[in-house]
Amino acid sequence: MQRTENYMVMEFLSRSSNESFARTAVATFAAQLDPTLDEIGDIKTAVSEAVTNSIVHGYPNTLGKIVVKVRILEKNTLEISVRDWGCGIENIDKAREPMFTTGGEERSGMGFTIMESFTDRMRVKSSVGRGTTVVMQKRIAPRMR
Amino acid sequence: MEVIAMCRERTLELKLRGELDHHGACGLLTKLEREIESALPSELVMDFRGVTFMDSAGIAVALRGWQRMRELGGSVVLRGVSAQARKVLETAGVGRMMTIE
Numbered sequence: 001m002q003r004t005e006n007y008m009v010m011e012f013l014s015r016s017s018n019e020s021f022a023r024t025a026v027a028t029f030a031a032q033l034d035p036t037l038d039e040i041g042d043i044k045t046a047v048s049e050a051v052t053n054s055i056v057h058g059y060p061n062t063l064g065k066i067v068v069k070v071r072i073l074e075k076n077t078l079e080i081s082v083r084d085w086g087c088g089i090e091n092i093d094k095a096r097e098p099m100f101t102t103g104g105e106e107r108s109g110m111g112f113t114i115m116e117s118f119t120d121r122m123r124v125k126s127s128v129g130r131g132t133t134v135v136m137q138k139r140i141a142p143r144m145r
Numbered sequence: 146m147e148v149i150a151m152c153r154e155r156t157l158e159l160k161l162r163g164e165l166d167h168h169g170a171c172g173l174l175t176k177l178e179r180e181i182e183s184a185l186p187s188e189l190v191m192d193f194r195g196v197t198f199m200d201s202a203g204i205a206v207a208l209r210g211w212q213r214m215r216e217l218g219g220s221v222v223l224r225g226v227s228a229q230a231r232k233v234l235e236t237a238g239v240g241r242m243m244t245i246e
Binding site for chain 2: 016017019020023037038041042044045048049052055056098099105106107108110111113114117118
């Protein structure tokens, strides 16, 4: 278990207008690790995908609660968890496959692939009817001053 | 997000402005298809210089443009793509289907 050096938690309604708010808030909190512009881009993109998944797939015909928790762990590691209490994922392996989507033609099916390739580690816990939690970790390279 | 369409000599240029995420892309696919159908271009240029953020919603938009242009026998150019947006597009191999500048 890694020691938590700092954390923040935020809760918001699954409205699509909160996608921008969520990724910007996480990136602003992560700024204390002095990330590069590329790393900020990776964090924002991964958060955007996770939060959009909860909005589109977790709560498809309803509005619900989304909780984002960000922890700063030892060794400059950022841990981001995105949790919803929506309908859950029946087959996680299938959902993680590139180009697989149940979201219709406006979705590309690349959400999990992007979360995986833009962070160092990603875990998905889900239970049908109870919700989904995505936990991502990303190490921010220390910069020479 | 805002879209400005301009057509000249069978090149349809779409200037995109704002954040291209699931929220911002709402209605964008319909707008894209409508512009292509009325212009019937031989080249589609999507100008990303005004796009301040893009996630996988942008992949769906680029692929839809590519599909429609392939049906017309034309090509697609994505112009002014930021490093962040390029990385997103490359996870889906979009660069193999169209020019990313």
